[in-house]
Amino acid sequence: MDPGALFAWLAILAGLLVGAWFGYYKRQRRRNELRLLARQLGLGYSVWDVFGLMTEPFDLFFRGDGRRFENVLYGTWQGVEIKEFDYSYYEKTESSNGGSRKTWHHFSCVLLETDLSCPHLTVVPESFWTRLADSVGLRDIELELEEFNRAFTVRSDDRRFAVAVMDARMMRWMLEAGPGWSFELLGRRILCFSKRRKPFELIPLLGTAKRFHESIPRVVRELYGWTSAG
Amino acid sequence: MDVRRIGWRGWAERTGTVEVAIWVIVGIVGLLIVGAIVSYNRFISQRQFIRDSWANIDTELRRRYDLIPNLIETVKGYASHERELFEEVARTRAAAAGATGSPAQQAAAEAPLIAALGRLFAVAEAYPQLRANENFLSLQTELANTEDRLQTARRFYNANVRDYNRRVQSFPSNLIASTFKFAEEEYFEVEEAIREAGAPRVSFEQPPAPAASPPPPAEPTQG
Numbered sequence: 288m289d290p291g292a293l294f295a296w297l298a299i300l301a302g303l304l305v306g307a308w309f310g311y312y313k314r315q316r317r318r319n320e321l322r323l324l325a326r327q328l329g330l331g332y333s334v335w336d337v338f339g340l341m342t343e344p345f346d347l348f349f350r351g352d353g354r355r356f357e358n359v360l361y362g363t364w365q366g367v368e369i370k371e372f373d374y375s376y377y378e379k380t381e382s383s384n385g386g387s388r389k390t391w392h393h394f395s396c397v398l399l400e401t402d403l404s405c406p407h408l409t410v411v412p413e414s415f416w417t418r419l420a421d422s423v424g425l426r427d428i429e430l431e432l433e434e435f436n437r438a439f440t441v442r443s444d445d446r447r448f449a450v451a452v453m454d455a456r457m458m459r460w461m462l463e464a465g466p467g468w469s470f471e472l473l474g475r476r477i478l479c480f481s482k483r484r485k486p487f488e489l490i491p492l493l494g495t496a497k498r499f500h501e502s503i504p505r506v507v508r509e510l511y512g513w514t515s516a517g
Numbered sequence: 518m519d520v521r522r523i524g525w526r527g528w529a530e531r532t533g534t535v536e537v538a539i540w541v542i543v544g545i546v547g548l549l550i551v552g553a554i555v556s557y558n559r560f561i562s563q564r565q566f567i568r569d570s571w572a573n574i575d576t577e578l579r580r581r582y583d584l585i586p587n588l589i590e591t592v593k594g595y596a597s598h599e600r601e602l603f604e605e606v607a608r609t610r611a612a613a614a615g616a617t618g619s620p621a622q623q624a625a626a627e628a629p630l631i632a633a634l635g636r637l638f639a640v641a642e643a644y645p646q647l648r649a650n651e652n653f654l655s656l657q658t659e660l661a662n663t664e665d666r667l668q669t670a671r672r673f674y675n676a677n678v679r680d681y682n683r684r685v686q687s688f689p690s691n692l693i694a695s696t697f698k699f700a701e702e703e704y705f706e707v708e709e710a711i712r713e714a715g716a717p718r719v720s721f722e723q724p725p726a727p728a729a730s731p732p733p734p735a736e737p738t739q740g
Contacts, residue, residue: 426680429683431672431679447669450669450672450676454669505665506662506666506669509662
């Protein structure tokens with residue numbers, strides 16, 4: 288074999304090995320940091336999904352392929368039962384030369400239990416596509432605060448539930464919290480998620496999920512079977 | 518094919534272009550008719566949603582009217598000299614319960630009742646024994662819950678009206694609205710009236726034990 292070609296192959300191999308090692312190192316470092324964070328917060332930690340999170344029927348968990356749940360922190364945080372975890376999936380796009388490309392999407396999620404019996408409700412930040420849909424008349428659920436309508440998209444199987452949950456206080460709080468957070472309610476679960484966050488940035492995510500849970504108006508408990516305060 | 522020799526008409530006939538054009542026109546007209554039917558039916562169902570959500574408001578208003586006589590009787594037992602206030606609450610309740618007009622008229626009739634109830638609860642604040650009365654506390658809680666449900670029902674009604682009115686105003690659904698006379702609906706807005714009059718103030722704090730000196734006024738929470 289030509290020594291030049293051999294050198295090139297070796298360089299490629301070395302590059303692949305370095306890449307694989309770097310990926311492994313990053314993953315291990317995140318696991319260690321999360322394990323430490325879990326210990327500091329008095330929570331349990333599991334590298335893998337031991338709770339069957341992938342069976343939860345949230346829209347987020349039906350997107351793309353290669354869904355992965357890992358780094359689960361679980362237990363009681365500030366009086367609330369939580370499960371915090373990393374979630375990722377990929378979307379495959381075909382390129383013009385016949386190949387395909389995977390685009391990974393990574394999220395940090397918090398799952399809360401509630402005694403509320405929720406119809407499906409999603410509250411996510413507005414995107415280019417939702418704004419486009421709005422402009423041609425395919426509107427989501429519009430609420431009385433125009434500023435909120437511009438910042439968030441609200442969809443639900445039950446409009447009355449959506450209107451009841453998203454009262455003026457909740458909308459004002461969500462506007463103050465900023466557009467980085469998304470929420471999905473279904474059955475007895477509340478899912479709060481954002482783009483993947485560094486371990487030390489997870490406490491605001493936990494706080495946001497807890498605050499959302501607490502901000503659900505009292506009347507919703509009465510109308511939708513919340514039997515005990517959250 | 519020489520278009521100059523046979524002309525556009527001849528060319529179109531020979532190539533079947535006329536047939537294609539006719540089918541395209543028929544397709545477009547068909548789509549417009551289907552679109553109009555869908556839009557019309559959506560107006561009908563939206564109007565029905567508005568009626569149903571108004572019925573929810575009406576149910577909660579009736580529930581509130583039903584609670585008021587008991588409330589008056591309970592307060593009377595402790596503050597019998599506030600006769601004028603009791604009469605005012607009873608009169609405004611009767612006027613609100615008798616209002617059967619539009620949402621705006623209903624809102625106008627609700628405002629004096631809300632103001633009178635606000636004053637009734639303000640009076641109750643001055644009677645620690647009344648505030649400790651179980652019946653009064655239970656009525657307060659029920660009234661607060663009814664107010665919450667009423668507010669939710671009102672917001673749902675207004676959300677339905679907002680969606681409907683937007684379609685009445687925007688193109689192309691406004692063409693269907695004007696053709697079939699779908700007029701804009703009224704909102705049910707009592708905020709202004711409540712702000713002016715002061716909403717019924719309902720406190721969930723435990724009343725202090727009766728004492729020789731009057732207790733400090735509790736911070737009331739709105740129900």
